[in-house]
Amino acid sequence: MRTEFFPTLDLQAVFVAPWVEMFGWNFQIALMGFLVCLACGLIGNFVVARRLALVGDAISHSLLPGIAIAFLLTASRSMPAMFAGAAVAAVLTTLFIEFIHRKSRVKPDAAIGIVFTTLFAVGMVVISRGLGDVHLDADCVLYGEIGFTPLQDSIVWFGIALGPRPLVAMAGMTLVDILLVIVFYRQLLVTSFDSGLARSLGMPVNVVHYGLMIALAFTIVAAFEAVGVVLVIAMLIFPAVTASFFVERLPSLLWSVAPLSVAYSLGGFHLSMWLDCSIAGAMVVVAGFLFLVAWALGPKGGLIHHPRFRAVFLAKSKIERPPEGSVHLP
Amino acid sequence: MSPKGLRPKSDWRPKCAFLLFACGFWLAFPAVAQAARIGDAIETDWREQALRFLSLRDVAVRNVVLGTICMGISCGLFGGYVVARRLALFGDTLSHAVLPGVALGFLWSHTKNPLYIFIGAAAAGLLGTVVVAWIQKTTRIKEDSALGLVLSGFYAIGICLLTVIQKMEYGDQSGIDSFLFGQAAALSLEDVQLMGVVAFGALVMVILFRKELLLTSFDEGFARSVGVPVEFMRYLLLLGLTFAVVTSLQAVGVVLVSALLITPAATAYLLTDRMATLLILSACFGVAGGVLGAFVSFLGSNLPTGPLMVLACSAFFGLAFFFGPKHGLTARWARLRHRSRQVLLENTLKASYHVLEQNGFATESISIGALAGRRRVSVAEARREADDLLAAGFITLVKKGEPSPRLSQDVLFTLAPSGWERACQIVRNHRLWELYLTNEARYAADHVHEDAEKIEHVLGEDVVRQLERILKNPRHDPHGKLIPSMEDIERMAPRDHAPEPTAGYFRRA
Numbered sequence: 001m002r003t004e005f006f007p008t009l010d011l012q013a014v015f016v017a018p019w020v021e022m023f024g025w026n027f028q029i030a031l032m033g034f035l036v037c038l039a040c041g042l043i044g045n046f047v048v049a050r051r052l053a054l055v056g057d058a059i060s061h062s063l064l065p066g067i068a069i070a071f072l073l074t075a076s077r078s079m080p081a082m083f084a085g086a087a088v089a090a091v092l093t094t095l096f097i098e099f100i101h102r103k104s105r106v107k108p109d110a111a112i113g114i115v116f117t118t119l120f121a122v123g124m125v126v127i128s129r130g131l132g133d134v135h136l137d138a139d140c141v142l143y144g145e146i147g148f149t150p151l152q153d154s155i156v157w158f159g160i161a162l163g164p165r166p167l168v169a170m171a172g173m174t175l176v177d178i179l180l181v182i183v184f185y186r187q188l189l190v191t192s193f194d195s196g197l198a199r200s201l202g203m204p205v206n207v208v209h210y211g212l213m214i215a216l217a218f219t220i221v222a223a224f225e226a227v228g229v230v231l232v233i234a235m236l237i238f239p240a241v242t243a244s245f246f247v248e249r250l251p252s253l254l255w256s257v258a259p260l261s262v263a264y265s266l267g268g269f270h271l272s273m274w275l276d277c278s279i280a281g282a283m284v285v286v287a288g289f290l291f292l293v294a295w296a297l298g299p300k301g302g303l304i305h306h307p308r309f310r311a312v313f314l315a316k317s318k319i320e321r322p323p324e325g326s327v328h329l330p
Numbered sequence: 331m332s333p334k335g336l337r338p339k340s341d342w343r344p345k346c347a348f349l350l351f352a353c354g355f356w357l358a359f360p361a362v363a364q365a366a367r368i369g370d371a372i373e374t375d376w377r378e379q380a381l382r383f384l385s386l387r388d389v390a391v392r393n394v395v396l397g398t399i400c401m402g403i404s405c406g407l408f409g410g411y412v413v414a415r416r417l418a419l420f421g422d423t424l425s426h427a428v429l430p431g432v433a434l435g436f437l438w439s440h441t442k443n444p445l446y447i448f449i450g451a452a453a454a455g456l457l458g459t460v461v462v463a464w465i466q467k468t469t470r471i472k473e474d475s476a477l478g479l480v481l482s483g484f485y486a487i488g489i490c491l492l493t494v495i496q497k498m499e500y501g502d503q504s505g506i507d508s509f510l511f512g513q514a515a516a517l518s519l520e521d522v523q524l525m526g527v528v529a530f531g532a533l534v535m536v537i538l539f540r541k542e543l544l545l546t547s548f549d550e551g552f553a554r555s556v557g558v559p560v561e562f563m564r565y566l567l568l569l570g571l572t573f574a575v576v577t578s579l580q581a582v583g584v585v586l587v588s589a590l591l592i593t594p595a596a597t598a599y600l601l602t603d604r605m606a607t608l609l610i611l612s613a614c615f616g617v618a619g620g621v622l623g624a625f626v627s628f629l630g631s632n633l634p635t636g637p638l639m640v641l642a643c644s645a646f647f648g649l650a651f652f653f654g655p656k657h658g659l660t661a662r663w664a665r666l667r668h669r670s671r672q673v674l675l676e677n678t679l680k681a682s683y684h685v686l687e688q689n690g691f692a693t694e695s696i697s698i699g700a701l702a703g704r705r706r707v708s709v710a711e712a713r714r715e716a717d718d719l720l721a722a723g724f725i726t727l728v729k730k731g732e733p734s735p736r737l738s739q740d741v742l743f744t745l746a747p748s749g750w751e752r753a754c755q756i757v758r759n760h761r762l763w764e765l766y767l768t769n770e771a772r773y774a775a776d777h778v779h780e781d782a783e784k785i786e787h788v789l790g791e792d793v794v795r796q797l798e799r800i801l802k803n804p805r806h807d808p809h810g811k812l813i814p815s816m817e818d819i820e821r822m823a824p825r826d827h828a829p830e831p832t833a834g835y836f837r838r839a
Contacts, residue, residue, distance in 0.1 A: 053478040054419050061585070103659055104651055109418040110596045117589030118644040121637035124511070128634050230426065230585070231489070234482030237475055244471075278493040284486030291479065301469055 007274065014274045026269070032146055032167050033265030033283055036223045037235050039174040041257035042181055043216050044236030045250070049192040050212075054109075055094070056236050058116035059213065060220045060229045062093040064123030067221065072126065079169060082221055090217030091210060093119065144228035146279045166225050173222040180215055181254065188212070189250060227280040238264075238287040245298025263290060383628045394514045394581075394624050397522045398639070400529035401581055401590065402616030404574040407532045409595035409616065410609040411567055414547045419474070420462070422588035423481040424568075425575045427458030429488025429584055432509050432576075433495060444520045448576055455572035458484050485584075512583030512636025514624050525577045535570055536609060539563065544605050581620070582636035590616060593643040600650040600657045619643035673787050675722060678715045679753040680760070680786075681705045682725070682745060687811075695728050699739030713738045724749030754814040759786040761807035762797045768808040769801060775808040 018026040047056045066089025070081040093115055100111040152164040163171075181188065190198040191208045198205050220232050227235065243256040267290075268283025275282070296303045303309050386392050412421050431454025435447035458480050465476040492510075508516050536543065545553035546563045554560050571591070578587050594615035598608045623639030652659045681704040685696045688704075702712035719725045720743070728742040745753060763782040767773040773781075789797075798804075807813055 048472075048475050051472050051474050053472075053474040054422075057422075057478060057481070100651065103662075104600060105657055106596050106599065107413070107416050107418070109416050110413050110592050110599075113418040113422060113588055113592035114596055114644065114647060117586055117593065117640050121586060121589070121640040121644070124634055124637035125641065128637075230485050231482060233478050234486060237478040237482065241471055241475055241479060245469075272490075275490065275494055276497060277490040281486045281489035281493065284482060285490055288479075288483035288486065291483070295465070295469065303468060306468055 007276070009274060014270055018269070018273060028164065028167055029146055029279065030265050030269050032170060032226055033268060033279065034261050035167070035170040035174045036146075036226055037239065037261035037264045037283070038257060039170065039177045039219045040223060040232060040235035041239035041261060042177050042254060043212070043219055044238075045240040045253050045257070046188055046192050046212060047216065047236055048240040049250075053233070053237050054112060055097070055213075056216060057233045058097070058112045059090050059093050059217055060224070060232045061116040062119035062123075063089045063217060063220055063224070064229065065089060065119050065126060066092075066123075067224075068123045068126040079165075083218055086217045086221040087214050089119065090213050094210070094213055144224060144226050144231065144278075144280045146226040146283075166222075170222045170226070173219055177215065177219060184208070184211075227283070231280050231284050234284040234287055235264075238284070238291055242287070242291045242294045245294040245300050245302055248300060260287075260290070379629050380625075383625055389519075390515060391628070393517045393519060393522050394628075395621060397517045397525050397581060398514065398620030398624050399617050400522070400525035401574075401578045402594070402618070402620045403529040403613045404525070404532040404570075405578055405587075405590040406594045406598075406613035406616030407536050407609055408567070408571045408574045409591040409593075410598065410605070410612045411543060411547055412571065412591050413595040413599055414605070414608075415567075417571075418588070418592045419477055420459075421571065421575070421591040423462065423477045424455050424458060424572060425579075425584055425587035425591075426481045426488075427484035428452075428455040428572070428576055428579065429485050429509070430454050430491055431488075432579065433488050433491030436495060437491070444518070444524050444580075448524055448573075451576040451579070452569075452572050454484065455575065456569065459568050459572070488584075508583070509579050510583050510585070511634055512579070512581050512586065512639075514581045514627070514635035514639075517580055521577075521580050528573045528577045532570055532574060535566070539566070540606075543567065547605075581624075582639055586636045586640045589640040589643060590620070593640070593647050594619060597643070597647045597650045600647075600654045603656075615643065615646050619646055671718075674715065675718060675724065676752065676756050676787055678705065678719055679724060679745070679749055680756045682749075683753040683757050686745075694744045695742040696744070697739060698741045698743075702739065709739045713741070716741075716743060719743075719749065724752060754818055756786050758814045759789045759794060761811060761813045762794065762801065762804070763789065764807050764809070765801055765804055765813070766797055778808065 044056075047053060063086045066085035066087075067082050068085075070085030074081040096115045097108065097111045100106055100114065101108045106114070152166055187198070187203055187208050190201065191203060191205050195205050198208075216236075220229070223232055223235070239257045239260045240253060242260060243253050247253055247256060264283045264287050267286035268279055271277075271286060272279040272282035294302065299305070382388060383391055386395060409421075412418055428451040431451035432447050433450075434454070435443075435450025438450065439446035462476050462480050465471055465479065466473060469476075471479070542553070542558045542563050545556070545558050546560050550560055553563075575587050575591070578590055582590060595608070595612040597615050598611035601611060602608050619642040620639050622642040624635055626642070627633040627635040627638045650658065653661070655661055678701070681701055682696050685700045685704050686694075698709060698712050698716055701716065702709045705712055705715070707715070716725065720727065724746055725743045726746050728744055760782045763785050764775075764778040767778040767781060768775050803815075804813060805815075
């Protein structure tokens with residue numbers, strides 16, 4: 001039990017001790033965080049470019065009934081069943097949103113809101129009723145527990161202990177995501193930024209769209225035990241948006257996911273060591289902090305380059321330009 | 331013009347009555363809520379439980395019901411504007427962004443004091459809206475990403491604070507989890523009072539600023555031009571929205587509050603076209619969904635309240651989506667089906683007219699074979715179409731006392747008065763439109779037929795009059811055929827005494 005909110009910052013205990021004592025344990029946690037950020041960040045760049053950030057949010061919520069029903073049917077936490085349930089849920093979510101928005105006068109944003117809350121509620125009811133002894137904690141769904149990663153039973157492959165199951169699954173998913181981005185780079189690039197051109201080049205725009213949604217669903221399934229459904233969104237959006245204050249081209253954006261992931265995972269790990277709070281939450285807090293720094297100082301559109309800021313704080317003369325769209329009267 | 335000047339002077343009376351009613355409601359319910367002692371929750375069978383809920387015997391039940399009613403009203407009213415202004419995902423962001431405020435309010439008061447939590451959460455929610463606005467104003471980040479950033483960033487801070495709080499030495503920290511998933515059973519009297527105040531405020535705000543909110547929701551430019559303080563209304567709405575979200579957290583939880591904002595209002599949106607009706611319906615659906623969800627969760631043991639309330643609201647939405655009288659899917663489908671049947675009937679009538687015209691109106695009777703040739707369908711199909719016409723009373727079969735013909739194609743029929751009238755109208759619409767396209771819109775004469783095929787079924791009488799006026803009561807269409815006129819339609823003789831000379835176009839010709 002603790003009494004004060006901010007414990008005194010003991011540098012030795014926060015920064016050195018974790019890597020001296022129980023190195024393997026803490027390394028696995030940090031590695032898991034890194035892999036989650038990396039996989040989500042790669043997919044997230046395309047999600048942000050397509051303005052699907054909130055569709056991603058919706059999908060991450062509505063995976064819950066898919067996973068919960070897969071649990072119910074197989075009565076185990078088998079990975080294939082979870083992935084199948086998640087893929088079905090993801091495709092159904094996008095189809096439902098399209099259906100409601102096409103077949104009635106409900107606007108797309110309201111359709112997204114209705115679909116994901118309904119599916120999430122179904123998942124919550126299923127979890128609270130039917131799962132019995134299978135472990136799927138409601139708290140875990142909302143904010144995950146990355147700290148339990150090393151506790152899971154380890155996967156042994158040809159006599160070599162690879163590591164805990166979630167870590168291996170996440171590593172595999174990250175590898176798949178990287179391969180997908182490399183193999184389908186052209187298709188993803190063109191469909192994300194100019195779907196008209198993509199169509200005229202004969203690219204299967206819809207296939208790419210649904211493929212991306214399924215890849216997103218798989219990544220979220222692999223990650224959600226660690227970070228929960230809401231924080232996955234942060235991992236999708238923050239790397240892409242933060243990097244966009246420094247670089248502009250897609251390859252650079254994709255490359256910059258790696259250093260940002262290292263920063264998020266290590267920063268979050270040590271912050272949670274200090275405050276003794278949720279590791280996933282701390283990772284996103286670090287991500288948010290880095291975003292604020294980038295927003296303030298970034299060379300591409302940061303606040304210090306904003307004309308109004310320069311006028312006020314750097315004592316430069318105001319730029320004599322009429323606001324956009326105004327008509328200059330003689 | 332001042333905002334006050336917008337309101338007509340005559341409608342103060344219903345407004346005052348409504349305000350009085352709202353005041354009474356607000357004053358009455360804490361008294362009611364205090365009237366009985368807290369009943370102990372004992373596991374009983376569902377009938378007993380249902381009776382307990384419906385009779386409102388327990389204070390706990392009464393708190394839940396009053397709380398959900400207030401929640402339904404405030405969320406439903408603000409939800410109407412949320413859906414109309416396309417702020418649905420903004421509501422979602424807001425509901426996640428209040429979480430750190432909840433935690434800070436808890437840290438501040440060291441108990442689950444609703445007022446401190448309310449203040450903290452409202453502050454966090456408003457900060458979230460301001461940050462979204464700043465991001466959109468100063469960067470190139472798109473709206474959805476900006477909302478996602480604030481949603482997940484604030485939520486993460488809240489999660490960190492909550493996990494810290496769970497490890498701290500506080501006396502009463504039970505129920506802090508209920509903010510995540512909602513637990514209507516944990517509603518205290520103070521919670522319900524706060525919800526009542528917010529619901530009352532929502533009512534007052536919506537009534538007082540009815541016109542302003544309506545204008546700014548649908549036409550900001552116009553609202554600004556008549557002097558409505560658009561920015562002020564926007565922030566007032568967001569403030570009210572934040573309050574509604576914060577007070578509802580207890581009952582449904584952070585993730586699902588947005589459903590209470592969006593779903594009842596979207597349901598109402600499927601049922602009506604008027605804003606006032608939409609708001610009332612939306613509040614009703616919010617109340618009904620909330621109470622139904624609370625009822626079901628009360629019946630079953632250990633069922634989460636929030637998700638059930640959301641599912642109840644979604645069920646209402648599903649019903650409206652499929653069976654709504656005006657915009658429902660089945661109603662649309664039935665309209666479409668009726669429309670296409672109508673078009674088929676009219677096309678058959680038109681073909682019958684063409685058959686008569688081909689004969690120079692020398693005979694009255696039309697054979698199914700000729701109809702099939704004209705329609706370019708098989709005889710069996712033409713027979714089926716003629717049967718449809720017969721069922722609709724547009725034609726009569728010719729029976730001359732002789733045994734009925736062995737082959738369908740030799741069956742003869744004549745147009746009944748109503749059929750003749752409709753056929754003339756359709757042919758007239760078609761030819762008038764062709765003429766209009768060639769003469770006024772300068773189409774080539776061989777390009778106008780397809781267009782006229784579609785428009786002939788939807789031209790109303792007033793448009794036809796207008797076309798006739800523009801075209802100066804024409805007699806011939808671009809292909810040289812005669813256009814049936816009003817006289818032809820009226821000159822139709824009743825078919826009962828058959829040997830009368832055939833009415834039709836040939837007379838005028």
